[in-house]
Amino acid sequence: MKQRITLKIAGKETQHLVDAEREELIRAAADRINKEIDAMRFDFRDQNLSDVLSMILLSEETRLLELEARSSRETQNALRRLEELDESLGEYLSR
Numbered sequence: 414m415k416q417r418i419t420l421k422i423a424g425k426e427t428q429h430l431v432d433a434e435r436e437e438l439i440r441a442a443a444d445r446i447n448k449e450i451d452a453m454r455f456d457f458r459d460q461n462l463s464d465v466l467s468m469i470l471l472s473e474e475t476r477l478l479e480l481e482a483r484s485s486r487e488t489q490n491a492l493r494r495l496e497e498l499d500e501s502l503g504e505y506l507s508r
Contacts, residue, residue, distance in 0.1 A: 423450050423462055 414433050419426055420443045431439050446469065453465045460468075 422446055423466065 415430050416433050416436065418429050418431055418436060418439070420429060420440070421427075422443050423446075429439065449469050449472075450462075450465060453460075453468055454462075457465060457468070
């Protein structure tokens with residue numbers, strides 16, 4: 414079920430239509446973004462909001478790519494281990 418929520422990010426309120434079960438996650442994401450904006454604005458006082466948002470986006474996208482790469486490696490390792498187990502089981506059952 415979809416519901417309309419209002420989020421405030423970087424001082425701007427926006428309306429979003431979200432799945433009810435994802436509302437808490439989306440609100441947590443908005444809070445995290447606002448905290449990151451506050452931290453960046455403190456560290457980079459001379460940068461405008463657009464520059465701060467660009468830095469945050471680059472940082473988050475980099476982290477996402479790292480997570481995707483790690484997930485892919487872990488998936489490949491699990492698949493390789495399953496193939497090894499399948500082969501061992503096949504050898505055992507063929508005796």
